[in-house]
Amino acid sequence: MWRAYLRMQRAIEVALVRQLGETGISRTDFEVLVPLSEAKDRSLRVRDLASWTGWDRSRISHQLRRMEERGLITREDVADDARGTMVRLTDKGYEITVAAAPGQVETVRRVLVDLLDPAEIDQLTTIGERVATAAGYANLPYPDER
Amino acid sequence: MWRAYLRMQRAIEVALVRQLGETGISRTDFEVLVPLSEAKDRSLRVRDLASWTGWDRSRISHQLRRMEERGLITREDVADDARGTMVRLTDKGYEITVAAAPGQVETVRRVLVDLLDPAEIDQLTTIGERVATAAGYANLPYPDER
DNA sequence: GAGCTTTTGTTGACGCGTCAGCATCTTGGT
DNA sequence: ACCAAGATGCTGACGCGTCAACAAAAGCTC
Numbered sequence: 001m002w003r004a005y006l007r008m009q010r011a012i013e014v015a016l017v018r019q020l021g022e023t024g025i026s027r028t029d030f031e032v033l034v035p036l037s038e039a040k041d042r043s044l045r046v047r048d049l050a051s052w053t054g055w056d057r058s059r060i061s062h063q064l065r066r067m068e069e070r071g072l073i074t075r076e077d078v079a080d081d082a083r084g085t086m087v088r089l090t091d092k093g094y095e096i097t098v099a100a101a102p103g104q105v106e107t108v109r110r111v112l113v114d115l116l117d118p119a120e121i122d123q124l125t126t127i128g129e130r131v132a133t134a135a136g137y138a139n140l141p142y143p144d145e146r
Numbered sequence: 147m148w149r150a151y152l153r154m155q156r157a158i159e160v161a162l163v164r165q166l167g168e169t170g171i172s173r174t175d176f177e178v179l180v181p182l183s184e185a186k187d188r189s190l191r192v193r194d195l196a197s198w199t200g201w202d203r204s205r206i207s208h209q210l211r212r213m214e215e216r217g218l219i220t221r222e223d224v225a226d227d228a229r230g231t232m233v234r235l236t237d238k239g240y241e242i243t244v245a246a247a248p249g250q251v252e253t254v255r256r257v258l259v260d261l262l263d264p265a266e267i268d269q270l271t272t273i274g275e276r277v278a279t280a281a282g283y284a285n286l287p288y289p290d291e292r
Numbered sequence: 293g294a295g296c297t298t299t300t301g302t303t304g305a306c307g308c309g310t311c312a313g314c315a316t317c318t319t320g321g322t
Numbered sequence: 323a324c325c326a327a328g329a330t331g332c333t334g335a336c337g338c339g340t341c342a343a344c345a346a347a348a349g350c351t352c
Contacts, residue, residue, distance in 0.1 A: 001267050002254055004274030009155060010200070011281035028308075046331065054156070059309060061332055066307075083317045083330045108148055115276050121147050123269040128150030130261050135157035174338075192301065205339060207302055212337075229300045229347045 012111055019107040023100040029072065030104065032063060033097040036073065036089040043088035045078060072096070158257055165253040169246040175218070176250065178209060179243040182219065182235040189234035191224060218242070 017027055025033065035052045036042055044052070050060045064087060067073045072093035078084030089097070116124065163173055171179065181198045182188055190198070196206045210233060213219045218239035224230030235243070262270065 001259070001271040001274070004271045004278065005258075007278035008274035011278045015281055026308090047329085050330095056310080057331055058311075058333085062309075065332085081318075081330085085331065111281055112151075112277055113147070115280055116273060120269065120273055123266065124273055125147040125150045127262060127266055127270055128147070128154035131258055132150065132153035132157045134261055135161060135257055172338090193299085196300095202340080203301055204303085204341080208339075211302090227300085227348075231301065 012108075015107050015111045016104060019103050020100060023096065023103070025072075025096055025100060028063065029067060030097070030100065032060075032067065033072070033089070033093060034101070036087065037094055037097045037101075041088070042094060043086050046085045046087060049087060067093070158254075161253050161257040162250060165249050166246060169242065169249070171218075171242055171246060174209065175213060176243075176246065178206075178213065179218070179235070179239060180247070182233065183240055183243045183247075187234070188240060189232050192231045192233060195233060213239075 020027055020030065031053050032049060035049060036044055046057070046060055046064065049064075050057055053060065055063075064073060064075065068075060071090055074088045074090060076086045076088065078086050113121070166173055166176065177199050178195060181195060182190055192203065192206055192210065195210075196203055199206065201209075210219060210221065214221060217236055220234045220236060222232045222234065224232050259267065
């Protein structure tokens with residue numbers, strides 16, 4: 001089972017990366033772009049991006065610096081908290097995101113969901129939630145749900 | 147299901163890394179050390195290590211350089227093929243490996259296997275193999291099995 | 293065997309991720 | 323008001339992983 005799990009994991013990861021190949025963004029970029037594209041004003045505080053992605057502040061900061069250099073996002077000060085930084089998606093960043101998103105969803109469907117029958121989808125959901133919960137991973141990586 | 151899968155994957159990865167924390171080696175090191183520790187003379191060609199791990203030659207080479215600097219392995223020429231390089235586990239490398247291995251196995255058991263009943267283990271195996279196979283990942287990441 | 297192709301392994305450059313440390317600001321207790 | 327404690331974000335250093343390029347040796351074809 002462990003071997004099967006490892007191969008499945010690698011297969012899915014490779015498929016997702018490959019699909020993103022020609023879009024000009026990486027899987028890591030995508031993790032930041034998606035919450036931004038869905039957020040009000042296409043902008044979020046760095047803090048919220050961190051809890052959304054589950055990354056630490058340092059990683060977020062480095063990632064944002066690189067994305068800012070590429071013109072995907074901008075950074076501005078937060079009005080009511082002088083410590084904070086607002087991250088805003090540029091038009092370019094937004095366009096790239098909406099262009100890339102369907103492909104990622106389609107890939108998950110193609111390499112995973114479509115291969116499973118409804119019972120198996122339930123099984124994988126059950127297993128995944130139990131394993132994550134037992135390890136202390138709450139059901140909610142998203143800010144709104146905390 | 148997708149969210150559950152992602153959280154499970156992260157939970158397992160974090161648990162494996164954490165368990166390795168005090169052993170002085172990384173999860174990546176471990177992937178190289180295990181096949182070496184099981185191989186005849188505790189040595190393998192770089193080529194075979196590459197197919198075992200599924201990495202490309204460049205990554206293997208960088209990894210081996212760093213592991214050699216830390217005294218975990220040594221490199222020698224291959225007798226019958228002047229292009230090849232034999233990688234040999236040092237005593238230090240072997241001791242670290244056998245010291246760390248049980249903990250990794252135990253972790254997989256604790257965070258995954260022990261949480262599932264026999265039917266679920268079969269389910270995850272079935273799903274994993276189907277997904278990996280459909281994506282073109284043969285059933286065999288190991289040299290002997292190719 | 294000359295000449296081309298393939299295999300094998302290494303290297304340098306560069307982006308990524310983690311860690312430790314830092315500066316700044318806010319909050320809570322007194 | 324003050325001061326310690328916490329929150330927020332950034333940076334530099336360093337190890338890791340990928341990519342392109344390279345060198346050397348086998349293998350293959352004629």
